[in-house]
Amino acid sequence: MDFLQAGASAHDGKDEVIEAWYMDDSEEDQRLPHHREPKEFIPLSKLSELGILSWRLNADDWENDENLKKIREARGYSYMDICDVCPEKLPNYEAKLKNFFEEHLHTDEEIRYCLEGSGYFDVRDQNDQWIRVAVKKGGMIVLPAGMYHRFTLDSDNYIKAMRLFVGEPVWTPYNRPHDHLPARKEYVEKIINRGGTQAVEAR
Secondary structure, three states: OOOHOOOOOOOOOOOEEEEEEEEEOOOOOOOOOEEEEOOOOOOOOHHHHOEEEEEOOOHHHHOOHHHHHHHHHHOOOOOOEEEEOOOOOOOOOOHHHHOOOOOOOOOOOOEEEEEEEEEEEEOOOOOOOOEEEEEEOOEEEEOOOOOOOOEEEEEOOOEEEEEEEOOOOOOOOOOOOOOHHHHHHHHHHOOOOOOOOOOOOOO
């Protein structure tokens, strides 16, 4: 199977670096796993139905990774930077983490590639239930424009992530509710109203 077409389907070892489950309603520390009881894991194909793309890449040699180059070229990800999120390197760490955890959307894709460490990306399913997506070293995900989501570190308190963008980056978060935005309306029409049956491919 062509690597780019495999982005949203089964790919060797991807489930070792990207895992998803339904969250509980606990108000405990956001950095805890927040599994339901019993645990409800979700196949990566479910994320595809929600419009999320994902890959497992070689984080140890990302600078020379041909698969990463192919993805960037195919999807037009011309901008790239790398950020460290941890108490030692991020000023106002606790406040920033709380901000990241505010439910929001963007009018463009959110592309994150975990080079070191780990973190949680929480997304809403078609029924507005929270799904926690755990991403470890080597995992890359693309959240579609208009999808409500939030981010937090896990209890290890560290991630080094590559951020990618088409053109000049715009990181503006629109905290929920922003249902009137065209990007949200398009996402709802394409994914939510169709019951998530339009699984996306990583073209």
